[in-house]
Amino acid sequence: MEVGSVTMSSSSYPPILRFVSKLAPFAASLVLLLILNAPTSTEAFDSLDPNGNITIKWDVMQWTPDGYVAVVTMFNFQQYRHIQAPGWTLGWTWAKKEVIWSMVGAQTTEQGDCSKFKGNIPHCCKRDPTVVDLLPGTPYNMQIANCCKAGVISSFNQDPASAASSFQVSVGLAGTTNKTVKLPKNFTLKAPGPGYTCGLAKIVKPTKFVTQDGRRTTQALMTWNVTCTYSQFLAQKTPTCCVSLSSFYNDTIVNCPTCSCGCQNNNTQPGSCVEGDSPYLASAINGPGKYSYQPLVQCTSHMCPIRVHWHVKLNYKDYWRVKITITNFNYRMNYTQWNLVVQHPNFDNLTQLFSFNYKSITPYGAAINDTAMLWGIKFYNDLLMEAGPYGNVQSELLFRKDANTFTFDKGWAYPRRIYFNGDNCVMPPPDAYPWLPNASPLSKRPFSLRVRVFWMVLMGLLLFV
Numbered sequence: 001m002e003v004g005s006v007t008m009s010s011s012s013y014p015p016i017l018r019f020v021s022k023l024a025p026f027a028a029s030l031v032l033l034l035i036l037n038a039p040t041s042t043e044a045f046d047s048l049d050p051n052g053n054i055t056i057k058w059d060v061m062q063w064t065p066d067g068y069v070a071v072v073t074m075f076n077f078q079q080y081r082h083i084q085a086p087g088w089t090l091g092w093t094w095a096k097k098e099v100i101w102s103m104v105g106a107q108t109t110e111q112g113d114c115s116k117f118k119g120n121i122p123h124c125c126k127r128d129p130t131v132v133d134l135l136p137g138t139p140y141n142m143q144i145a146n147c148c149k150a151g152v153i154s155s156f157n158q159d160p161a162s163a164a165s166s167f168q169v170s171v172g173l174a175g176t177t178n179k180t181v182k183l184p185k186n187f188t189l190k191a192p193g194p195g196y197t198c199g200l201a202k203i204v205k206p207t208k209f210v211t212q213d214g215r216r217t218t219q220a221l222m223t224w225n226v227t228c229t230y231s232q233f234l235a236q237k238t239p240t241c242c243v244s245l246s247s248f249y250n251d252t253i254v255n256c257p258t259c260s261c262g263c264q265n266n267n268t269q270p271g272s273c274v275e276g277d278s279p280y281l282a283s284a285i286n287g288p289g290k291y292s293y294q295p296l297v298q299c300t301s302h303m304c305p306i307r308v309h310w311h312v313k314l315n316y317k318d319y320w321r322v323k324i325t326i327t328n329f330n331y332r333m334n335y336t337q338w339n340l341v342v343q344h345p346n347f348d349n350l351t352q353l354f355s356f357n358y359k360s361i362t363p364y365g366a367a368i369n370d371t372a373m374l375w376g377i378k379f380y381n382d383l384l385m386e387a388g389p390y391g392n393v394q395s396e397l398l399f400r401k402d403a404n405t406f407t408f409d410k411g412w413a414y415p416r417r418i419y420f421n422g423d424n425c426v427m428p429p430p431d432a433y434p435w436l437p438n439a440s441p442l443s444k445r446p447f448s449l450r451v452r453v454f455w456m457v458l459m460g461l462l463l464f465v
């Protein structure tokens, strides 16, 4: 996939494709299909955010007669993947027979068997506690900073100030010095489903805390870190979004591929979707699955909760304009703080963007600048409402043409890939892209100088070998 993504992000379709298309038109579309549809979801890591991770930090703040009090903080260092409702679930296994006497800003989902305790009963006696965040509106005496957001954590690019979540835990039957404490093992992070893999806890330099006036620094008695990384392959989710395309130069609207996110099947899965005008809509929304956030989608051919539409809208002399519309087909979800990652070679010259925020993502340094993260403006369109009349957000992008690369030919004007909330969207097959009038997708173009040089060099190398 590395080869594929690097190739596709060069200024145009790779020269080799043009060459092949001259020789064998059908082979060209096959190669294109293979490159564009390569299963990015099987990547072990995300090539657009290679260092993205969630780091869980334990700061021991105080020793107690039988253990310690620690503040646990999760930092989301991922550029565009956030944790949305119903929020994170954190688990681990104690190394010895530790118990949790109390927690502030979070709670364990089960208390477990505390029957051997008399008098004071611990908050949790399980060897493998499972912790969830508290809800907003928790009484102040049960809160600490960065807690109580129902487990929602922003992505680092969107809102670094909300990209962390904390709670405090008071541990008993544990070591009481930095030599005798045994680190918890086997961390699991669910967000809320699978997808994250956490490494071993490692002792790191104790965190330093600076007071608000900046005049005093304190430090944790002991600190350890755990790093968790996401893989869409591990998440094994069915796709959650798809892409449709259209253009001013061709009336065809290329819809999302049929069954992108599942198929309509009332025989095996009755009620897997609901018509927008169904009289039973309200009862279906409140039916089973309401509290588990299970999507309830409007019946469409693609069955995706999210569709991203890319419309090539206008062609000026020096610029061209694209309209992006994101539509929500899920009746059970308001997507708060949604984001989009779009890869297109012309993002190196984005001139203007209307009503979305923008940040360039350059995973390979300055060399490739073809990927952008787009997200809503706070209080204006950062909430993508549930399916229905308000369930969409849109924006227009104005790109400056680079005469060397710009073309409406061969689907160049369409995005190479799109992520919604960090999940890869299903693209239509490239041979279905809208054509230029009087052109076929395999139409020939005279070789440009660059291409000719490329081939001369390649031939030279081949001869040399």
Ligand SMILES: *[C@@H]1O[C@H](CO)[C@@H](O)[C@H](O)[C@H]1NC(C)=O
Pocket (backbone or CB within 6 Å): 051, 052, 053, 054, 055, 077, 227
């Ligand atoms: C986690 O992400 C941070 C910030 O990008 C980075 O500094 C750190 O090296 C990453 N950790 C690992 C283990 O990849």
Ligand SMILES: *[C@@H]1O[C@H](CO)[C@@H](O)[C@H](O)[C@H]1NC(C)=O
Pocket (backbone or CB within 6 Å): 178, 179, 203, 221, 222
């Ligand atoms: C434990 O604490 C002592 C002094 O308090 C310090 O010298 C030592 O480096 C600490 N060890 C660890 C692993 O933090």
Ligand SMILES: *[C@@H]1O[C@H](CO)[C@@H](O)[C@H](O)[C@H]1NC(C)=O
Pocket (backbone or CB within 6 Å): 091, 093, 128, 186, 188
């Ligand atoms: C680690 O946790 C997983 C899931 O909670 C569990 O299946 C596994 O047995 C645990 N491994 C150890 C060594 O505790």
Ligand SMILES: *[C@@H]1O[C@H](CO)[C@@H](O)[C@H](O)[C@H]1NC(C)=O
Pocket (backbone or CB within 6 Å): 055, 056, 057, 075, 204, 205, 225
């Ligand atoms: C531990 O985590 C903190 C907070 O995420 C980070 O600042 C620090 O660099 C990490 N330390 C190591 C050694 O990864």
Ligand SMILES: *[C@@H]1O[C@H](CO)[C@@H](O)[C@H](O)[C@H]1NC(C)=O
Pocket (backbone or CB within 6 Å): 264, 266, 270, 271, 272, 273, 274, 275, 278, 299
């Ligand atoms: C599937 O069932 C839903 C409601 O149960 C109904 O609205 C929809 O029209 C059905 N779809 C098909 C293709 O029969």
Ligand SMILES: *[C@@H]1O[C@H](CO)[C@@H](O)[C@H](O)[C@H]1NC(C)=O
Pocket (backbone or CB within 6 Å): 331, 332, 333, 334, 385, 386
């Ligand atoms: C989405 O937000 C609107 C307005 O805040 C609210 O009326 C609606 O119930 C919400 N829908 C869901 C599924 O949470």
Ligand SMILES: *[C@@H]1O[C@H](CO)[C@@H](O)[C@H](O)[C@H]1NC(C)=O
Pocket (backbone or CB within 6 Å): 348, 349, 400, 401, 402, 403
């Ligand atoms: C953007 O377009 C201008 C004018 O065509 C060009 O000079 C400049 O090099 C382009 N910038 C990039 C990063 O390609």
Ligand SMILES: *[C@@H]1O[C@H](CO)[C@@H](O)[C@H](O)[C@H]1NC(C)=O
Pocket (backbone or CB within 6 Å): 347, 348, 349, 350, 360, 362, 365, 366, 369
């Ligand atoms: C990438 O392109 C954007 C938009 O033209 C520009 O603001 C940004 O500085 C570029 N980044 C790099 C690393 O070239």
Ligand SMILES: *[C@@H]1O[C@H](CO)[C@@H](O)[C@H](O)[C@H]1NC(C)=O
Pocket (backbone or CB within 6 Å): 250, 251, 252, 254, 431, 432, 433, 434, 435, 436, 437, 438, 439
């Ligand atoms: C528009 O594109 C489609 C392919 O998506 C093609 O079948 C059709 O012929 C094109 N229409 C015109 C007028 O070129």
